Amino acid sequence: MSSNPTFKLISFSICPYVQRPRIVLLEKHIEHEIEYIDLQHPPVWFHEISPLEKVPVLVVNGEALFESMPISEYLDEITPGSLYPEDPFRKAQHRAWIEFGNDMLGQHFALASAKDEKEFKKARGTLAERLDTLEDVLGAGPYFAGKAFGMVDVVYAPLFRFTRELQRLIGVELVTDETPKVAAWAAQLLERPAVVAAVPASFSEDYVAFLRRLGGVASQRLA
């Protein structure tokens, strides 16, 4: 690694996984370029650098790195400070709750793409149950593990951006007063400057287009 690496993040507007390294880049004040691609019609070079044709990809001095968590942890490791606790056991717990967040993003997709009311209700119910579980593990806040913003926060911020959009667009209440700690956490995350800046100005519009493309119950409920 040269002492002045250059970074380019290959991105897609509404992708929650892209937001992870983007938030880390912003939090850690790492200079970088962003290139947005259309995942519906990816450029020919994309398969070469992303074997599963997923974003994000981080191009470091011309060499590509794929997968959101390896990229985010790499950026964290090469810069001062860490978004993880120092203790290996606590760090592993944070990583486990990140996996839990991955599952919740899967449930968000199930909700957004549900083809009938039954599927929609099932996904909403699973998300509600996951939010209850989170409520039990959260402490005094404002962030997942207390005062310091960390990698778990990086991962959940894009999820709460989705739940806020769903509430606004189709009135489905996910993060409510019934889980007050989660609600306070989500509000904190969505005000964090790096989180706000992690998506393009077209995000809401692109999310609506995404729901319409999925063509499920959620899209039928759009105004």
Place this chain on the structure above:
Amino acid sequence: MSSNPTFKLISFSICPYVQRPRIVLLEKHIEHEIEYIDLQHPPVWFHEISPLEKVPVLVVNGEALFESMPISEYLDEITPGSLYPEDPFRKAQHRAWIEFGNDMLGQHFALASAKDEKEFKKARGTLAERLDTLEDVLGAGPYFAGKAFGMVDVVYAPLFRFTRELQRLIGVELVTDETPKVAAWAAQLLERPAVVAAVPASFSEDYVAFLRRLGGVASQRLA
């Protein structure tokens, strides 16, 4: 963390994710207990310590840690030496190929559970394409990144154990001479003592029972 932590791994016979920490425990000569549970009928205490009701869980001095990679990386971090390269970029690349391996385990499940010939062929085709991709990134071996056995090897060993079983049981050829580097890698992994010892003696029998329970094309092809 006390200087003499006790470790208990909560396991399920054929689970490929359980094999990860088990291989790390064996490779790093960490004393541990194993408790096998029946995931079809999990004990009542299990949901408490594993919010997604998945194995593995590692109980460290009575405190539970869930998710295979956080557990495996924790065990690697608290013991001398590392199953990852020291350079952060190379380490991140290894983690990215681990995610690729996760996708392949998903494809294995798609193959094992395919309900008709079309689904079966599709999953087999995807696995074949993924194996071609791996062939392109492998070097001179014997392991993923050369002479040292590492975390990528830990993750792919359980996958190759499945492909070997499928070949033996129903004659589906996945790892063949067409990808000679992958074939040599798989053979090396499946001979590694920690890999051999990572599953119970009942593994093959349990895998057959698993295929029968799935009731798909693969189970119909069993003798």
